[in-house]
Amino acid sequence: MSKPETIETLRARIAYEKARTGYPEGFPALPEIPAQRYVSPKFYQLELTRLWQKTWLYAAHKEQFPEVGSYVAFDGVPGMPIIVVRTDDGFAAFYNTCAHRGGCLVTEKEGHCPGKRLVCGYHAWTYDFEGKLIGVPDQRDFANLDKSKRGLTRVRCEAWGNWLFINADPEASPLADYVRRIAPQLEQFDLDSLVLIDRYSYDCACNWKILMDAFAENYHFVSVHRGTVGLPGPKCAVEHRGTVMALYENGHSRNILPWNDGFEPRESASEETGFSMGMGGIADIETVGPIPRTFITAFTCFPNLTTPVYANGFPLLLFWPTGINTSRMDVVWMGMPHGEAQLPDAWKEKIAQFNVILDEDLTYLPSVQKSAESPAFRSVLVNYQERRIYHAHEQIDRVIGPDLIPPHLRVEPVLAGAIE
Numbered sequence: 001m002s003k004p005e006t007i008e009t010l011r012a013r014i015a016y017e018k019a020r021t022g023y024p025e026g027f028p029a030l031p032e033i034p035a036q037r038y039v040s041p042k043f044y045q046l047e048l049t050r051l052w053q054k055t056w057l058y059a060a061h062k063e064q065f066p067e068v069g070s071y072v073a074f075d076g077v078p079g080m081p082i083i084v085v086r087t088d089d090g091f092a093a094f095y096n097t098c099a100h101r102g103g104c105l106v107t108e109k110e111g112h113c114p115g116k117r118l119v120c121g122y123h124a125w126t127y128d129f130e131g132k133l134i135g136v137p138d139q140r141d142f143a144n145l146d147k148s149k150r151g152l153t154r155v156r157c158e159a160w161g162n163w164l165f166i167n168a169d170p171e172a173s174p175l176a177d178y179v180r181r182i183a184p185q186l187e188q189f190d191l192d193s194l195v196l197i198d199r200y201s202y203d204c205a206c207n208w209k210i211l212m213d214a215f216a217e218n219y220h221f222v223s224v225h226r227g228t229v230g231l232p233g234p235k236c237a238v239e240h241r242g243t244v245m246a247l248y249e250n251g252h253s254r255n256i257l258p259w260n261d262g263f264e265p266r267e268s269a270s271e272e273t274g275f276s277m278g279m280g281g282i283a284d285i286e287t288v289g290p291i292p293r294t295f296i297t298a299f300t301c302f303p304n305l306t307t308p309v310y311a312n313g314f315p316l317l318l319f320w321p322t323g324i325n326t327s328r329m330d331v332v333w334m335g336m337p338h339g340e341a342q343l344p345d346a347w348k349e350k351i352a353q354f355n356v357i358l359d360e361d362l363t364y365l366p367s368v369q370k371s372a373e374s375p376a377f378r379s380v381l382v383n384y385q386e387r388r389i390y391h392a393h394e395q396i397d398r399v400i401g402p403d404l405i406p407p408h409l410r411v412e413p414v415l416a417g418a419i420e
């Protein structure tokens, strides 16, 4: 590992990025990404069966489980209906699929299973919280029923602070290993203490990667966000050309975006745009160190979680495939407890301001999907500022297994030497 990172070492990297007059020396040129990765049914099927079913996915916040028996139905990925349930000693996850005739065990998004039992809504087959089949009505009428062979299909479920992740791959390495390169940097946010502040979702008419890619680079700020964070000229809040990115193992990454010189966004709205970051009036997470207080810092946890972390609370942005050309973004805000029955005005303001930026992306991106379905869309050419996108594509192939991907759909791996 290199020397410890400080405000000074980051400022030096920012200065280097700002001063560059050409492509960074020694950084690999990024090959074209085949366009078909965004629109091919074959590639979409590989993602469903080989990517989503083999990676750690954020499923819920512990607060969504007030008591033993509380459950959350995860519906982020087609073909992966999963139920997460609070048990006596933690959490368990299973496919929400009865071993009789495939009925759903639960049909609500959240709820409570009485008596520590999961009971299928179709014929009332009953399972315990280990997934064992313990009750079959009219059992006398089955000639070949071995209850020990008809339990629920278990899914891994592990916690990172108050966040519960699932993984349908029984062979996956533990969640703590998976996130070891980003977890220490998020520790300062006291993840065990953060509560749910607000949750909402957007349906989006584009492939999940078109959506996700837009949150992995700042190159589009000057156009899509020219009314907010990309205001042209010296009054712009941020300096996207000074961005410092870090690529980590397992497809994770970090984005550090400097404020523009002399810009004080924390208190008031910009005179030019009326836009502010809504930073005032919300309880700080006191343990947050200097880096996220000095630069706009965001982490990506592969494959589909991006979080811009602010010292007074922040959103998880989750990108889910709902079809080959549709997706859903969940926005899950976390912060210190505010003690009010209603969301305080300062929080409403912060969230509303953030949503202005989201709306700019969400309004634009469906047009990208339309054009991506045309024969003119042959490949994606990403630049150095967009390298987190290429990094994620390389990891998608590593998880799927390159041998399973037809050669014309693969990306060429070039970034191994750039991983920090």
Ligand SMILES: [Fe+2]
Residues within 6 Å of the ligand: 214, 215, 220, 224, 225, 357, 361
């Ligand atoms: Fe954007």
